[in-house]
Amino acid sequence: MISVSEAKKILQDNLISGKTILVDLDKASGLVLSEDIFSPIDIPFFNNSAMDGYAICWKEGINRRELRSQSKSKAGDLQELVLGENEAIRIFTGAPVPSGADTIIPQEWVKIEERQLIFDSDKFRKGANFRGKGAQNKAGDLIAKKGSSISPGMIGLLASVGINQISVYAAPTVGIILTGDELEEAGNPLGFGKVYDANGPVMKSYLQNLGVKEIQIGKAVDEPEKLQQKINEYLDKYDVLILSGGISVGDYDYVKEGLRQAGVHELFYKVKQKPGKPLFVGQKENQWIFALPGNPASTLTCFNQYVKPCIEAWMGKKEVWNPSGAYPLADNFEKTTGLTFFLKAKLENGKVIILPSQESFNLISYGAANCIAEVGEEVERLEAGTNVNIYNW
Template identity: 55%
Template sequence: MISVKEAKSILKANIPRGPIKKIPLNAAMDKIIAESIKSTMDVPSFDNSAMDGYALAWDDQQTIWELTDEIAAGDNKKHVLDKGKACRIFTGAPVPKGADTVIPQEWVKKEGKTISFEKNRFQKGNHIRTKGAQTKVADVIIEKDQIISPGSIGLLASVGIAEIPVYSPPSVGIIITGNELKPLGQALDFGQIYNANGPVLEAYLNKLGITNIQHYQALDEPNLLQAEIDKALLKNDFVLLSGGISVGDYDYVKSGLENAGVHQLFYKIKQRPGKPLYVGLKENKVVFALPGNPSSVITCFNQYVKPSILQWMGYSDPWQASEIIPLADNINRKAGLTFFLKAKVENGEVHILPGQESFNLIAFGTANCFAEIPEEVEQLDLGDHISVYYW
């Protein structure tokens, strides 16, 4: 049995990044760039006016300029401005050849076809955005491993990039085991329970942007379970099993994974809930065998599966706690196991909720995080700071 810290260290060292694929820019929000992106063009791609005003060639001796032309944004003619002349120009419009300065319209005195202005307020080159001032062609504009934001989508679109390389989200197979489980919508017979783990796992995966999900159901019979494991490993990058990983007479998952050629990374963690957690690899396929208890499933998913999937998708360090904040309660308990307690962060404090028993799901109706109590800690007092993990 290993510690929580050891388990996370093993996963961080062994979970691969997913394959790189190109996706449309409009589908890239919150994805991780898999390769640095270079600009396809100079930005601006031409000298243009930063103001509504008048374009001219600066001359220290000249005081009056004759107006000869007008250039609006989007004008694709190649205008030429004669020496000593000026033209009306609007923001974003191309600066005509022969001009080197734009005077804002509010500072210009216009009389008929001529303009003048207070020259001591300006100097040569004012209010022109020169070609390549922001970016030159082949400049790196977004570094590898950055998260795509609305701002970076705007930047990429501005240079005409329609597709970008990202780490592909994994396909995930969910295998639910247990003779006692019944699908939602069907009446329960005596001794049966509803399948809660399938829906909760799918919900968490959807929240991570995972939509390629396959569902498998296996009774507690070795050959049937083996067939589902083999099918899931063939078709999916991640395989999540629920139940059958403890040491009971009907727990066949571990042997089934061994028969399928899965290499064990670790089995059992010094934590509560979720001690009998199994993690293994088969080539680049990742297998999590979770306990059958829904509280354990939710805990293990958030602490181990979620950060592993985020690492696969290129996130740099998804293993850190969300926050370290003060307790609103006192905690006394026996050391030896790391506890992940259902909790709610409110008004800057973490409140430990009642109903911490592993069978009890009622706290999940109001909880928004897990509070981590390290294995060596026996007592925490109100105001002590602890790590919390939002889900």
């Protein structure tokens, strides 16, 4: 059995990078850029006005201009106006600035008397409210770096320079095998000896939040031959295989042997942690294989700590192993030494509250939890106010 830090080090040393694909910009949110992006154009593409007002050529101390009658520049105009000497032209926000103009006087700061534009020149300076061509970026400038997560803001930036397709790291395809004759789907009557499946829905939801689109959930009964058939089938189809249950040492736990027969290389089996000690992680060529304990809290904890960062790294994300932060405990906490504890917790008002109902079968506290708190294996007691690492969902 290895420590949590040893397990994570092994995974970091064996990370798999996904392939790159070209996607439409409107389908790229949450993915990661696989190459640098350079702007194909200047932005702004032309000199334009930041305000509704009047375009002038600035001259120190001169606060009057002859207003050219019937000349206006509005957004979308295709014909460029030319400003005459000592003239002013009506202009609107986003409109092209007439040739010869270099300053915009906002409309609320002017008076017009007999076609004369009058303003207080002391309140302005040359270039006021003037957006010059290329002020944001020049053609050829680096505007988005490889490895950056694609946010709604980045999508807006890329769209503004005319980019409609980008190269990203593809999300893996994921197959989930739920083991156990006792599992029943929600919505069906629950017979004696049966339990409703929580692991399938929770892992599917988690994967969707990570940006994984192709997810298949299947079931395998507690028979070695049928389980082996399902493992082989899913290894032929998916980049990532996740199994839930059947990985301990009970009489009906056939998963580990099934993975061995399928040619999966074991990276480690069993971690000094609670919950989720009987965790198996392996690889086959460029595939990840995770066999998680079947108790729901164990499944979700192992997913958060091991599956999630490996998938995020596959998709090109960085610093995937780092905790979300360190915050002070709200209350004292005690445990036995020898195991790292991952505890359902709630970060509230800047403090970490360790929730009740920490048993591996118990999901009550998951309804209130917004993070997992980590307490190291050699720790026996923590005083209130001691900082602990947390991991957000």
